[in-house]
Amino acid sequence: MQEREIKLLFKAGVFDSCQAIPVSMARGWTLKFVTKQDEVITLNLQRSKEEREFKSLDGAAAVARRIGFEWLNVQIGDLKWREKV
Numbered sequence: 001m002q003e004r005e006i007k008l009l010f011k012a013g014v015f016d017s018c019q020a021i022p023v024s025m026a027r028g029w030t031l032k033f034v035t036k037q038d039e040v041i042t043l044n045l046q047r048s049k050e051e052r053e054f055k056s057l058d059g060a061a062a063v064a065r066r067i068g069f070e071w072l073n074v075q076i077g078d079l080k081w082r083e084k085v
Contacts, residue, residue, distance in 0.1 A: 001041050003067065006033060009041075010068045018069045020060045022076055028053045029060045061085040 009015065019032045030051050031043045043052045043063070054060040057074065064072050065085040072083045
């Protein structure tokens with residue numbers, strides 16, 4: 001799903017949380033959005049259906065903040081924490 005569609009769903013109160021998950025240690029991060037019904041929606045590139053990847057966690061957090069999230073859940077394997085964006 002694209003950023004503008006996710007922003008509309010956020011304003012409608014569909015999401016429970018936003019998660020940043022590493023693609024691999026060398027490639028970067030992806031954003032996953034968890035709905036209140038426990039469905040997972042991924043952020044896609046604008047011109048294709050591929051997942052959008054961020055080179056840094058800061059870049060992923062900036063997009064989550066632009067969508068409207070105040071908190072970002074970060075998960076690396078079993079290690080989990082929550083960051084204020």
